[in-house]
Amino acid sequence: xxxMLVKLYNLPDEWSxxxxxxxxxxxxxxxxxxEHLFLTxxxxxxxxxxxxxxxxxxxxxxxxxxxxAEQNGELLGFACYDATALGxxxxxxxxxxxxxxxxxKALLLACMADMKLKGYGYAIIGDVGPGEFYQKVVDASExxxxxxxxxxxxxxxx
Numbered sequence: 001x002x003x004m005l006v007k008l009y010n011l012p013d014e015w016s017x018x019x020x021x022x023x024x025x026x027x028x029x030x031x032x033x034x035e036h037l038f039l040t041x042x043x044x045x046x047x048x049x050x051x052x053x054x055x056x057x058x059x060x061x062x063x064x065x066x067x068x069a070e071q072n073g074e075l076l077g078f079a080c081y082d083a084t085a086l087g088x089x090x091x092x093x094x095x096x097x098x099x100x101x102x103x104x105k106a107l108l109l110a111c112m113a114d115m116k117l118k119g120y121g122y123a124i125i126g127d128v129g130p131g132e133f134y135q136k137v138v139d140a141s142e143x144x145x146x147x148x149x150x151x152x153x154x155x156x157x158x
Contacts, residue, residue: 003146004131006089006123006138008116017109021069021102026076028106031059031066039068042075043093050156051091054083067110069094069103079107081115081123085150089115089125105137112138127151 018028031039036059044052058066058080069077077094084090089111094104115123125134126149134140148154 001128001131001147003143003149004125004128004134004140005143006112006125006134006140008112008120008123011109011112011116011138013113013116015110015113017102017106021106024071024101026069026071026101026103028067028069028103028110030064031068031078032064033059035059035068039066039075039078043078043091046095047091047093050154051093053156054091055080058083065111065114067107067114069098069107077103077107079104079111081111084126085124087115087120087122087124088150089123090127104133108134108137 021028036056039059040052040056043055055066055078058064061082065082066078066080068075075095076098077092079092081089089108092104092107112123124143125140127147128134131140131142
């Protein structure tokens with residue numbers, strides 16, 4: 001799939017997207033050091049080894065560039081940026097049983113807002129799966145001729 005571009009400067013400067021989840025007892029926050037192994041193992045179990053490696057890279061950034069969604073100590077999803085390359089969003093995933101509650105949207109918006117606060121003007125969503133979702137939520141547009149892009153020659157096979 002192609003990469004997509006997000007104009008961060010067009011996104012609102014607010015975090016109200018977290019409130020509806022908080023009312024359900026779902027927290028959106030940055031991951032912390034003690035969660036590193038648990039989170040990377042969870043991502044490998046529910047998604048892939050490659051994504052687990054990217055999460056590890058995001059957790060190693062200071063400040064961390066990985067957000068998690070959790071409820072009552074149970075991990076529901078994650079989203080990262082600056083994991084594969086600076087300015088790139090992803091990977092991101094929500095546990096299948098937790099989908100449909102707006103968690104993925106909130107995780108995406110948290111990363112975009114954090115990137116904007118750091119001074120990024122644009123975000124790149126690499127190797128997009130659900131393009132319509134990103135277009136709808138953050139007005140992302142496809143980057144022409146961007147496949148396979150930065151992932152060309154990737155030796156991580158799953």
